[in-house]
Amino acid sequence: MAEYEPLVIERAEGVWLFESDGRALLDGVSSMWCNVHGHRHPKIDAAIRLQLEQVAHVTSLGMGNPTTIRLTQRLVDITPGNLECVFMSSDGSSAVEVALKMAFQYWRQCDEPQPQRDLFLAVGNAYHGDTLGSVSVGGVSRFHAMFDPLLFEVVRGPCPDSYRLPEDVPPAEATEYYLSQYAELFERFSSRLAAVVVEPLVQGAAGMVMHPPGFLQGLRELATRHGVLLIADEIAVGMGRTGKLWACEWEAVAPDFLCIGKGLSGGYLPVAATVTTREVWNAFLGEYAASRSFFHGHTYGGNPLGCAAALASLDLFEEEATLENVAQQGAYLQQCLAPLQEHPQVGDVRRRGLIAAVELVADRESRSGYGWAERRGQRACQAALSKGVWLRPLGNVIVIMPPLCARPEHIELIAEAVQFGVNAASWD
Numbered sequence: 001m002a003e004y005e006p007l008v009i010e011r012a013e014g015v016w017l018f019e020s021d022g023r024a025l026l027d028g029v030s031s032m033w034c035n036v037h038g039h040r041h042p043k044i045d046a047a048i049r050l051q052l053e054q055v056a057h058v059t060s061l062g063m064g065n066p067t068t069i070r071l072t073q074r075l076v077d078i079t080p081g082n083l084e085c086v087f088m089s090s091d092g093s094s095a096v097e098v099a100l101k102m103a104f105q106y107w108r109q110c111d112e113p114q115p116q117r118d119l120f121l122a123v124g125n126a127y128h129g130d131t132l133g134s135v136s137v138g139g140v141s142r143f144h145a146m147f148d149p150l151l152f153e154v155v156r157g158p159c160p161d162s163y164r165l166p167e168d169v170p171p172a173e174a175t176e177y178y179l180s181q182y183a184e185l186f187e188r189f190s191s192r193l194a195a196v197v198v199e200p201l202v203q204g205a206a207g208m209v210m211h212p213p214g215f216l217q218g219l220r221e222l223a224t225r226h227g228v229l230l231i232a233d234e235i236a237v238g239m240g241r242t243g244k245l246w247a248c249e250w251e252a253v254a255p256d257f258l259c260i261g262k263g264l265s266g267g268y269l270p271v272a273a274t275v276t277t278r279e280v281w282n283a284f285l286g287e288y289a290a291s292r293s294f295f296h297g298h299t300y301g302g303n304p305l306g307c308a309a310a311l312a313s314l315d316l317f318e319e320e321a322t323l324e325n326v327a328q329q330g331a332y333l334q335q336c337l338a339p340l341q342e343h344p345q346v347g348d349v350r351r352r353g354l355i356a357a358v359e360l361v362a363d364r365e366s367r368s369g370y371g372w373a374e375r376r377g378q379r380a381c382q383a384a385l386s387k388g389v390w391l392r393p394l395g396n397v398i399v400i401m402p403p404l405c406a407r408p409e410h411i412e413l414i415a416e417a418v419q420f421g422v423n424a425a426s427w428d
């Protein structure tokens with residue numbers, strides 16, 4: 001905090017952020033990975049205004065609102081598999097927290113209870129939020145190590161990192177290599193596992209780590225075989241970010257819990273959801289005296305203004321062919337970033353949909369990174385800022401996640417700024 005000098009943004013329009021002095025900055029990370037159709041989209045603005053003329057907030061504790069109900073119905077219609085029941089909250093961490101608590105309680109209240117299922121299987125370097133439950137299943141030591149004494153026990157598998165595979169494992173065998181280790185963990189803890197938690201395809205805060213193809217599907221198969229619930233945290237990768245509405249769709253996976261946040265409201269307002277199956281829902285039904293309730297209430301969960309924004313955002317996916325744009329601009333981004341792959345200080349350039357990462361390394365051969373205190377990623381992003389592009393790094397990784405409405409001229413500007421930033425960060 002002693003060195004903290006935030007940019008102050010007074011207004012925004014489309015992909016552009018404007019500082020108080022009028023300087024325009026391209027929002028290269030979608031305001032922390034959540035903006036979808038651009039800032040101040042007339043349709044989302046109008047939907048919020050219309051809702052405001054009805055009511056700004058109605059609690060979801062013992063009440064409801066037509067807009068909130070419409071959104072939950074819409075989520076049931078568009079989520080994969082037989083996800084049919086929706087629990088609304090206000091942020092991604094809570095959406096994960098809800099999934100963890102529900103899974104735990106499910107095993108105590110389902111038709112054939114298995115109360116010994118008290119462990120979660122988590123993925124190495126995972127990030128699921130900053131509340132203590134989500135931190136417990138998280139695994140980014142720089143963020144989480146401080147809180148270790150406060151966390152519950154989890155079983156942790158390796159991080160299925162396509163870039164940092166051990167030398168003796170050929171890329172074609174990466175999926176099998178990682179899945180075999182998960183298979184052992186499932187075998188070993190089979191009867192104690194309540195659920196396995198995963199960020200499908202791309203682990204965001206780990207540094208946009210990309211999983212080898214088939215890993216998610218393999219994990220689903222293992223979970224099914226061992227009767228373990230699968231929690232898919234699509235808070236970062238959902239809402240079209242990877243080029244399909246849900247990352248799970250790429251591998252035809254239906255999770256038991258889908259956690260949605262960030263872009264759900266188009267990146268406008270804090271709205272999150274945990275969507276699950278009727279099988280799970282049924283475990284919470286019963287007479288009052290049986291006390292099967294799920295005790296987890298958030299003041300603003302299901303807030304109608306946020307839900308109105310979310311409904312308008314979902315309409316825009318169709319009206320503006322957002323997913324097609326992600327496919328086109330994603331491919332173009334990859335093309336524009338490709339020359340960086342040859343840069344001596346760049347270890348990897350990776351991309352999925354409109355998520356891209358340029359990883360700076362001290363040594364390409366060993367893939368060893370710079371020490372975090374060197375702030376190489378920060379230096380690169382600071383230099384990119386001078387070219388009019390706002391980026392926020394994760395350690396040595398320059399993260400590129402523009403709004404899904406980005407056009408080719410925005411992609412070109414970002415790629416030029418990143419190139420400039422990488423050069424600036426390479427000087428000793």
Ligand SMILES: Cc1ncc(COP(=O)(O)O)c(C=O)c1O
Binds near residue numbers: 091128236
């Ligand atoms: C995969 C993932 N899960 C959960 C969260 C937490 O979401 P929130 O910051 O809304 O609590 C994040 C935030 O970056 C995330 O990337």
